[in-house]
Amino acid sequence: MTRHEPLDLKKAEISGGVATDRRHDSAHKHVTGEAVYIDDMAEPAGTLHAYLGLSAVAHGVIRSMDLDAVAAAPGVVTVLNHQDVPGTNDISPTGLNDEPIFTPDRVQFLGQPVFAVIAETREQARRACTLARIEYEELPALIDIAQAGEDARLVTKPLTLQRGSVGLALRAAPRRVSGRIRVGGQDHFYLEGQIAFAMPGEDQDVTVHSSTQHPSEVQHMVAHALGAPSHAVTVEVRRMGGGFGGKETQANLFAAVAAIAAKKTGRPVKIRPDRDDDMTATGKRHDFLIDYDVGFDEEGRILGVDFTYSARCGFSADLSGPVTDRALFHCDNTYYYPSVRAVSRPLYTNTVSNTAFRGFGGPQGMLGAERIIDEVAFALGRDPLEIRKRNLYGETDRNVTPYHQTVEDSEAAHVIEELEISAGYADRRREIAEFNERSPIVKRGIALTPVKFGISFTATHFNQAGALVHVYTDGSIHLNHGGTEMGQGLYVKVAQIVAEEFQVDIEQVKITATTTGKVPNTSATAASSGSDLNGMAAQNAARQIKDRLIDFATGQYEVPKEQIEFLPGRVRVGNQEIPFAELVRQAYMARVQLSAAGFYKTPKIHWDRDKGKGRPFYYFAYGAACSEVSVDTLTGEYVIERTDILHETGRSLNRAIDIGQIEGGFIQGMGWLTTEELVWDDKGRLRTHAPSTYKIPLASDRPKIFNVELADWGENREKTVHRSKAVGEPPFMLAMSVLHALSDAVASVAGHKICPRLDAPATPERVLMAVERLRAEG
Structure with a gap:
């Protein structure tokens, strides 16, 4: 069941102003099918359909390409490749010229666009693509970042955050632990896939209906591809069937192909890939290897920590620079480190170029912070929540982040205290310990984890x-x-x-x-x-x-x-x-x-990346979640028994919308950390490229008891609109409580004496292997 205060939707329909519980403006259209998405738009007479021809190797040189059979296929009007791009053959959002629309000669990941077919129907275009004859000279491919050496190629400049003398703090610490956590990626899996519909106009004009989170960037990319000024391109977006960051830059390719084809043929052109090709050819959440070295005292206070965040970025920079930057910005989560160093390694790989995803690197950064909390807790035989509370940001001398921003509005202690009481954490932990003593096979676990998320674009000009x-x-x-x-x-x-x-x-x-x-x-x-x-x-x-x-x-x-x-x-x-x-x-x-x-x-914000100092965030959003799980130690299968969430949104603009965002963000985060596993084989083929092989959470996977509350005492100290706080990304990280509850359950098989070091996603297979490892070590 789900519990929260009743929402007065009748009142909302009468007034509809700020702070009323107003339903989503298109909710009724979503459930009845009346909402018009791009693929629902009436197609003008003469509309053509485009489909992409994708590379079949992860790394290689194109030695020959025969598209004659493609061009001669039924219904085909024209075939496009890099020579048909009238302007710049690049859609790199960072201007590094490292992401061609159609690769001219070198293939850098399996699934990279090589050509496009424009035909009378989508099915004709799709079938024609299979007739291409391309010969490659295959080259060695780097797929997994664990294989990258110390001098590995980077796609963009790394970042270092540092405060205090880390080496000295680690050497002087009474206790010290080092280790590594692997954090998996995630596919956006939006209901509406990538799609664009281009209408040619007079002169250089073109109108593009694009499923994008960034209309102006699509406008600029299409203009560059056409060799036209921006004023010739109009991009329109009424709604998307989900985005989650996957339509911030990834829509550029599809809009550019549709626009090029429309201007070349003089006819409207639509492009919509199948789900398999969409998942193969578009970027995802970055997976990370996080190495850590933490020093602490006998009371569990962290004295110094050294992080290295290595990310699989793919073949081009895309948004990997700011994503890995934000991971470092959140390597502290809610915790103060007296001495800290955090370094990013945005690694080149022969895989699709990874991109923005809800949280934008922040979730991966926080998992590093929560792992070292677990390490300290298990090393000392303490409750992880005790260690969390002991290391929270405080007043005066314990309030400066690794990037030298002062935390002026910390609500973490308040949120944790209130949730600890309302969720009955202490009593439930005792009950779980008693249950585990009696139950030899099914083990339960509980964890309460906080979230502190910085709000603002780290690229100041986007604010x-x-x-x-x-x-x-x-x-x-x-x-x-x-x-x-x-x-x-x-x-x-x-x-x-x-x-x-x-x-x-x-x-x-x-x-x-x-x-x-x-x-x-x-x-x-x-x-x-x-x-x-x-x-x-x-x-x-x-x-x-x-x-x-x-x-x-x-x-x-x-x-x-x-x-x-x-x-x-x-x-x-x-x-x-x-x-x-x-x-x-x-x-x-x-x-x-x-x-x-x-x-x-946005006022007050500034950031000097070279110095690793500034105020990149206008304010912070806070929340906490307490989750309880049951694990079958013979199979690794588990059930999420209960989750309690307390999240502060300042003076909420619309509680109905905010609660929906919190619930949805938590479930999506839970999927990332438990079931959603991306697998590439050694040839660079994405094996999890469809609903049959990639497992997002089902309705049955949600917590059996799901309590969500907004902190009614919250008010943004900064002058935001009506003193509200952002609620889009912060709730995603509340799902860390599930991962750590699983860790707690696994740890019980060895008497909570060994840190399970559970990687994400914590699939049943990983949980079972962790159980067997702890049994052997314990």
Whole structure:
């Protein structure tokens, strides 16, 4: 069952402003099938379909390529390769020119696009791709980062964070432990796969409907590929069927291919790969090898820690630089390290280029922090929660991060204390110990883990947003902003902010598709900053119009500004009340501008990467989860018996949406840490490339008892929109409690004397092997 405070959706439908429990604006369309995704759009007459021809080797040189049979296949209109790209044959988001649309001669991963077929139907294009005859000279391929040496090739510049004298602290520490944890990757597995639909226009113009989290980047990439200015390309996104970071840069390829084909043929072109090809050809969450060396005292206080985070990045940089940076930014989680050094190793491999995924490296960073907590706890024979609490950030001299940002708003202790009581942690730990004594086969485990997640893009220039608000003469409102909707409820939250400003019912606010033709130079909807950035920009636009209406009313009715107040559906002007729509109509007749472009940029943040110092985050979001599991020690199979979550969202803009995000984020994180396993063979073939081989959580995998609460005392100390806090990514890491509960259960077979060192994902096979290892060692 799931428990949380009842949501007053009826009230939300009446008011619809900020802090009401408003349902997702498209929820009813999602469940009835009315929501229009790109593949649901009516296709204009003459629409063509594209399909990608992918490489068959992980590393090699193309010696010959015969596409005659492909071009002659039924329905084929044209075949594209690198020679057909009119502009720049590159879609690298970092500008390193290391990610071609179509590889010209060298193949760097199995599944790399080599050509594309454009045909009358999708099936014809797909079948024609199989007729290509390509000869490769295969070269040695590096697949697994564990095989990389000390001088391995990096795809981008590494980062080092350092504070204090780590070597001295480790040597002087009374106790010291070193080890390694392997952290697996994750496929985004969105409901709607990658897709783009390009419509050619006059001159250089093209309109692209793209399933992307970053319309402006798609616009720029398509423009570069076409050799056209950005103003010739319009990108539109009404909704995505999930993104999770997988559509921040990965949509570039599909949009560019569709646009090139559309301009070459003069006809609309759609491209939608099968799930198998989508999973093979697009990037995923980075898997990591984390090496650690930690020194601590007899009370469990960490004195010094040395981390090396090695990541499988794939054949190109993509977003691996900022992803591995953010992993280091979260190597502390909620813990203070007196001396610390953390180094990233973004490693080149002959696999698909890994990319953004919910948490953007932060989850991998936190797993390093939680592993050393476990190491210290097992070395001392203590409850891991005791060690966690002993090492939390504190006041004054224990509040500086490895990147030299002062933690001014730590809520970790508060969250842990409240959840420890509400979840009955102490009593349940005793009960579990008694159960394990009586049960020789099924063992139970429990863990309570906290989360501290930094909010802001670490690339400072992305922390900006724009919005466009029109008020029409009947009082209805048109809203457009740079954020994209992928099911997370951003659109309804921003609409609530605008409704709140004008004090109108949310039904009067029209939510419109994100388009580069209305709001330019947008940042990706990522880094949990969608509501923070776009909400503030929309609020800014609305307030400009409000100020004009107030100025108009002041002059029209000869009353001071102090006597003008926006009330629900009306405006009080002096001693009279005027319907909002009527005041708007009067203002229009007086030639008052009723449209405004809003803008917002995040204050206070700065970051010097070369020095490893600054304030990359505007604030931190906090939460904690307590999970209990049962493990069958004969098979390694397990059940998640119960999870209790307490998460603070500041002054929540919409509790219904936020609770949904927390529940969904936790389950997705649980999948990453338990069932979702990516496997490449030694030839570089992705073996887990379909629902039959890649296991996301099922409804039956959720905790039997699932309690989710929002911290009602939370308020953002920083001046965010309505003092709310981001809720997109932070809940994902709450699933660490499941991994550590499994570790606790496994440890019980050896009397909690040995750290299980359970790698992720903790599949039943890994759990069983850990059980057998501990039995042998114990």
